[in-house]
Amino acid sequence: MEYTVAYLERILARMASSQDAPDPLLVKRLFYHLRPGTFEATERATTHFADLLGVVERNPSLAQGLRFHLLGLLQVKNVGSLLRDSGILPDRTFGVELWRRLRFKMLPPAPTPDSLRDWMDEMLAPGDAEWIASLSPTLWQRLFAALDLANIDAPMAASLKANLIDAINGLSHRIASAGLDPELLRIEPTLEAYASPFLAQHEEIAALLAHYRDPTQPHLDSSQAMVILDQCEDVLERIRRRSVSVGTSVNLTLQSARLQQQMARVRQLLKLLEADTALHRADLLTQLWLTLSAASGERYNVSNLMSATTGRLAYQVTQHAGQTGQHYIADNGHELRNMFLSAAGGGIIIACMALLKVLIVKAHLVPFQEALLISLNYALGFILIFVLHFSVATKQPAMTASLMAHTIARARSDAHENRILESFVTSVYASQFAAIAGNLLLAFATAALLASGLSYYLGVQPVDALKAQKLLAEINLAAPMNLFYAAVAAVGLFLSGIVSGYYDNKCVYERIPERLARLSWPAHLISQRGWHGLVQYIGGHLGGLAGNAFFGFYLGMVAAFGALSGLPLDIRHIAFSSANFAYGWQALGWQLPWLTIVLSATGVLMIGMMNLTVSFALAFYLALRAANLSRKEALPLLKRTMLAMLIAPWLMFKLRGKEPTFE
Numbered sequence: 155m156e157y158t159v160a161y162l163e164r165i166l167a168r169m170a171s172s173q174d175a176p177d178p179l180l181v182k183r184l185f186y187h188l189r190p191g192t193f194e195a196t197e198r199a200t201t202h203f204a205d206l207l208g209v210v211e212r213n214p215s216l217a218q219g220l221r222f223h224l225l226g227l228l229q230v231k232n233v234g235s236l237l238r239d240s241g242i243l244p245d246r247t248f249g250v251e252l253w254r255r256l257r258f259k260m261l262p263p264a265p266t267p268d269s270l271r272d273w274m275d276e277m278l279a280p281g282d283a284e285w286i287a288s289l290s291p292t293l294w295q296r297l298f299a300a301l302d303l304a305n306i307d308a309p310m311a312a313s314l315k316a317n318l319i320d321a322i323n324g325l326s327h328r329i330a331s332a333g334l335d336p337e338l339l340r341i342e343p344t345l346e347a348y349a350s351p352f353l354a355q356h357e358e359i360a361a362l363l364a365h366y367r368d369p370t371q372p373h374l375d376s377s378q379a380m381v382i383l384d385q386c387e388d389v390l391e392r393i394r395r396r397s398v399s400v401g402t403s404v405n406l407t408l409q410s411a412r413l414q415q416q417m418a419r420v421r422q423l424l425k426l427l428e429a430d431t432a433l434h435r436a437d438l439l440t441q442l443w444l445t446l447s448a449a450s451g452e453r454y455n456v457s458n459l460m461s462a463t464t465g466r467l468a469y470q471v472t473q474h475a476g477q478t479g480q481h482y483i484a485d486n487g488h489e490l491r492n493m494f495l496s497a498a499g500g501g502i503i504i505a506c507m508a509l510l511k512v513l514i515v516k517a518h519l520v521p522f523q524e525a526l527l528i529s530l531n532y533a534l535g536f537i538l539i540f541v542l543h544f545s546v547a548t549k550q551p552a553m554t555a556s557l558m559a560h561t562i563a564r565a566r567s568d569a570h571e572n573r574i575l576e577s578f579v580t581s582v583y584a585s586q587f588a589a590i591a592g593n594l595l596l597a598f599a600t601a602a603l604l605a606s607g608l609s610y611y612l613g614v615q616p617v618d619a620l621k622a623q624k625l626l627a628e629i630n631l632a633a634p635m636n637l638f639y640a641a642v643a644a645v646g647l648f649l650s651g652i653v654s655g656y657y658d659n660k661c662v663y664e665r666i667p668e669r670l671a672r673l674s675w676p677a678h679l680i681s682q683r684g685w686h687g688l689v690q691y692i693g694g695h696l697g698g699l700a701g702n703a704f705f706g707f708y709l710g711m712v713a714a715f716g717a718l719s720g721l722p723l724d725i726r727h728i729a730f731s732s733a734n735f736a737y738g739w740q741a742l743g744w745q746l747p748w749l750t751i752v753l754s755a756t757g758v759l760m761i762g763m764m765n766l767t768v769s770f771a772l773a774f775y776l777a778l779r780a781a782n783l784s785r786k787e788a789l790p791l792l793k794r795t796m797l798a799m800l801i802a803p804w805l806m807f808k809l810r811g812k813e814p815t816f817e
Contacts, residue, residue: 157187157188157190157198157202159205159209161187162184162187162188162202162206162209163209163216164207165180165183165184165187166184166209166210166216166219166220167216167219168180169184169216169219169220169222169223169238170215170216170218170219170220170458171219172219173218173219173222174225176222176223176225176227176229176230177223177226178223178231178273180221180223181224181227182277184220185277186277187202188202188203188206189202189279189282189285190202190285192281194280195284195288196284196285196286196288198285199285199286199288199289200288200289200290200293201256201489203289203293203297204293205752207293207296207297207300210297210300211296211300217300217301217302219299221301221302221303221620224301224303225306225310227270227273228270228310228313228314229310229313230268231268231269231270231273232266232268232269232270233270233273233314233317234317234320234321234324235269235270235271236269236270236271236274236446237317237318237321237419237423238275238320238321238324238325238419239271240271240274240446240449240450241415241419241446241448241449241452242416242449242460243408243411243412243415243462244330244412245334245412247405247408248408248459251408251458251459252459252460255454255455255456255459256325256456257330258454259454259456262454267566271450271576273706274447274450275450275453277450278447278450278451279392279451280451280455280539281451282447282450282451283447283448283450286444286447286448287447287448288716289793291440291441292435294440294443294444295433295436295437295440298436298439298440299432299436303436303439304432304433304435304436304439305696307429307433315366318357318426318427319366319367319427320424321419321423322359322363322420322423322424322427323359323360325416325420325423326355326356326359326360326420327356328416328422329352329355329356329386329413329416330352330353330355330356330721332352332409332412332413332416333345333351333352333353333386333405333413334350334352334353335409337405337406338393338406338409339405339408339774341390341393341396341397341400341406342389342393342396345389351382351385351386351389352381352386352389353385354382354385354750355379355382355383358374358379358382359379359420359424361374362374362375362376362379365407366427375428376424376425376427376428379420379424380424383417383420383421386412386413388735390410390413390414393406393410394410397663399662399811400662400663401659401660401661401662401663401664402659402663403663408462410463415438422438422441422442422445423442425438426438426442427441435560448729451702478502479540479795488646489585490584490585490588491588493545493585493588493592494588494589494591494592495587495592496543496544496545496548496589496592497544497547497588497589497590497591497592497593497596498544498592498593498595498596499539499544499545499546499592499596499599500539500544500545500546500547500592500593500596500729501540501544501592501593501594501595501596501597501598501599501729501732502596502597502600503535503539504535504539504546504593504597504729504730504733505596505597505598505599505600505604505733506535506600506604506734507531507532507535507730508597508730508733508734508737509601509604509605509616509733509737510531510535511528511531511532511714511730512616512617512621512737513616514528514531515528516621521714521717521718522717524713524714525710525713526710528709528713528714529706529707529709529710529711529714530706530710531706531710532705532706532709532710533702533703533704533705533706533707533710534706535706536702536703536705536706537699537703537706539579540695540698540699540702545588545589545592545593546593546729547586547592547594547728547729547762548593548643548644548647548727548728548729548762548765548766548769549592561649568680569671582635586766590728590762593728593732594728594729594732594758594762595728597729597730597732597733597736598732598733598735598736599736600733601732601733601735601736601737601740602736602739602740604616604736605737605740605741606740607737607741615741616737617738617740617741618739618741619741619742621738621741622735622737622738622739622742623729623738623742625734625735625737625738626734626735626738626739626746626750626754628726628731628734629731629754629757629761630724630736630750630753630754630757631737631752631754631756631757631760632751632757633757634758635722635724636726636757636761637760637761637764638722639723639724639725639726640725640726640727640728640760640761640762640764640765640768641764641768642712642723642724642725642726643709643725643726643727643765644764644765644766644768644769644772645768645769645772646708646709646712646725647705647765647769648768648769648772648773648776648810649704649705649708650701650702650704650708651701651709651769651773653697653701653704654697654698654700654701654702655697655701656697656700657696657697657699657700657701658696658697658711659697660696661692661693661696661697666692666693666696667689667690667692667693670689670692670693671686671689672737673685676688702802703756709725709727712724712725713725726764726765727761727765728758728760728761728762728765730761731757731761731762732758735754735755735758738754739751739754748781767796770796771792771796774792774795775788775789775792778791778792
């Protein structure tokens with residue numbers, strides 16, 4: 155029904171005439187009528203709310219009817235769960251809670267009839283929190299004043315105070331219990347060595363609440379409890395800082411986020427319990443209502459759970475990737491030469507990997523065997539490149555993007571941000587150019603030499619004419635799906651960076667090297683010294699090994715899945731495309747039309763550009779979000795950075811001779 159003031163007055167009149175028993179349905183109907191549409195929701199919400207205020211301020215009888223039904227809700231519904239649990243992550247592991255929310259998305263739970271929390275969840279839609287929060291606090295305070303909600307009769311006041319006390323006590327118990335969590339104690343041993351503030355806060359709050367239960371008990375104010383809660387926050391902050399060096403986990407992040415939410419709620423409820431003036435109570439009630447209304451839409455929200463619990467882990471993952479990214483940026487000619495040589499070594503191995511793939515396909519194995527062998531070929535090849543300290547050019551953007559994003563996120567001003575951006579872009583562009591040149595040139599040259607050598611000395615033609623035509627068609631600029639397939643490969647590049655950072659974090663957090671060192675049987679196989687050296691290597695390079703293995707299997711399995719399912723899924727990678735160009739050209743006796751050569755060479759370069767652009771954009775955006783930038787802040791910065799990448803050659807000329815500024 156379209157909003158009208160007349161219908162608003164009719165609902166309020168119905169409330170005023172029906173004061174025999176509270177009717178939650180009337181309150182819900184009033185709320186639905188006040189709810190604005192999606193168009194200009196903020197402006198409409200303010201207008202609708204101003205209309206409501208005008209009606210109740212002019213008509214005391216209508217105000218009394220609304221007051222009766224609102225306060226009646228607090229009598230007929232259970233308030234405790236709303237105060238204690240709404241907006242607070244439940245005490246479950248991440249996996250259990252994620253599965254629970256997914257199940258409730260498919261089949262919503264049945265609401266408990268006497269639960270005020272369930273009633274609010276049923277009434278509030280996901281978009282309501284935004285327009286409710288957009289209303290001026292002054293409007294809410296005027297409504298509370300018009301309804302005189304801060305002054306209620308003694309029995310009602312006693313009931314609400316009992317609910318407040320029970321909620322505060324329950325939350326305090328949970329905070330004390332969570333402070334003894336083994337993961338927290340392992341990272342912060344002082345919680346056991348000295349008096350734990352998590353336990354101390356419960357003792358202080360229990361003494362404070364004793365007076366409200368029994369006025370003959372000594373009266374304490376909440377200032378000391380607030381100080382101890384601040385100490386609990388300090389412990390969580392120390393754990394957060396230490397996680398940079400000792401790693402973190404999803405469950406630890408979940409525990410920390412839950413504790414912070416519980417402590418914030420305890421502070422809010424303690425202030426409300428101690429409020430001594432009607433104006434102060436109205437202000438605190440407004441804040442509590444805004445908090446609870448915002449939380450109602452998030453109870454079964456999967457994305458909210460992900461952002462609340464995995465944000466810290468994402469930061470750790472991108473932080474590890476960013477530390478790796480420092481090795482992928484060259485600042486001078488010597489480092490650029492080393493970058494080129496490192497990529498050249500990678501290009502040689504990639505040419506061999508491309509040839510092995512051709513031979514595996516030529517064997518005409520069953521699909522699963524072929525997919526497995528191709529994946530192992532890629533994975534072992536990338537691991538060999540990593541172990542020999544060579545590089546794959548397209549893996550660099552995902553690493554450097556994290557470093558760039560974390561540095562830009564700490565910029566002190568727009569001008570500082572621009573200086574960092576210019577320096578980063580020029581350094582990354584120069585480094586990337588050297589790396590791509592090394593990969594491309596040596597992959598092409600090695601493939602040409604291998605194919606020519608096998609043909610000349612052994613009389614073996616690794617690629618026949620039919621396969622050569624197919625290889626050249628796959629890299630041709632005119633091929634319709636090439637750029638999409640290059641983007642698919644770029645997603646794998648991005649994910650390999652995530653896997654690498656994840657296992658670097660896991661290695662530190664779960665102390666993998668120390669645990670491996672406790673194994674005795676490997677030392678009998680490769681000697682104690684050899685096993686110790688291998689453990690040390692794994693400790694420093696587990697992320698790189700895992701990321702390269704993942705990328706290899708990704709390239710092999712995505713193409714196999716596309717072939718088996720009939721979906722348009724395949725991969726195109728610049729270095730492999732360069733090697734395939736050489737194999738195809740040689741198989742046709744180095745006799746190709748100039749147009750084919752130009753289209754193939756341009757196609758290889760465009761594949762590379764798509765590899766780099768997509769992987770960089772994904773990694774950069776994730777790193778910005780992990781650095782606590784909102785989506786609205788991250789997207790414009792991503793656009794500016796991508797634009798800067800396009801004009802990087804001009805920037806490199808403009809800033810030639812200047813030292814890079816990454817701070």
